[in-house]
Amino acid sequence: MPDIVMQVDSAANRATVREALTTHPGITGWWTEQAEVPAGIGGLLKPSFVEAPVPFDLLVKEADDTRVIWQPQSFPPHWVGTEIRFELSDNPDAPGTRVLFTHAGFAEGDPGMPSAAYTWGQTLARLKGYTETGKSQPYFVR
Numbered sequence: 446m447p448d449i450v451m452q453v454d455s456a457a458n459r460a461t462v463r464e465a466l467t468t469h470p471g472i473t474g475w476w477t478e479q480a481e482v483p484a485g486i487g488g489l490l491k492p493s494f495v496e497a498p499v500p501f502d503l504l505v506k507e508a509d510d511t512r513v514i515w516q517p518q519s520f521p522p523h524w525v526g527t528e529i530r531f532e533l534s535d536n537p538d539a540p541g542t543r544v545l546f547t548h549a550g551f552a553e554g555d556p557g558m559p560s561a562a563y564t565w566g567q568t569l570a571r572l573k574g575y576t577e578t579g580k581s582q583p584y585f586v587r
Contacts, residue, residue: 446550446551446553447553447564448549450462450536450546452545453572453573454538454539454542455542456576456577457542457577458541461515461563461576462533462544462572463510465575466513468482470581475576476571477492477584478585480492480493483530486506488504489504490503492585495587497521501520502519503515503516505530511532512532512533512541513533514530515529523555524561529547529548530545532545542576571584579583
């Protein structure tokens, strides 16, 4: 099963990056300006996008200082069975946090994977910018 794997380094500390991945101000600061964000593990993260017919359903499996994991539940259908991971560590090359991003488990030949990879690359750049500046810059806006 093919995976999307990317790395981005942020000058921000790990707590700041984790907050960007686990809170409403964080998710809406880099990904999409519309989202329902659960209070913790076991809840559903529901980011909304103008072109999507319904919100995505992402179960929050883990959320701590070293890893945030989301598991798609029902939408989008071709994401069901995949897992989205953000592994957080100290950046060995400079102050800040290294984010190893993986969206794992796509079906072989999934025609949506290249588009997802491109979009994740763009949104990870926004995550970096948001965590370093605190300035909201969601990729998806109305």
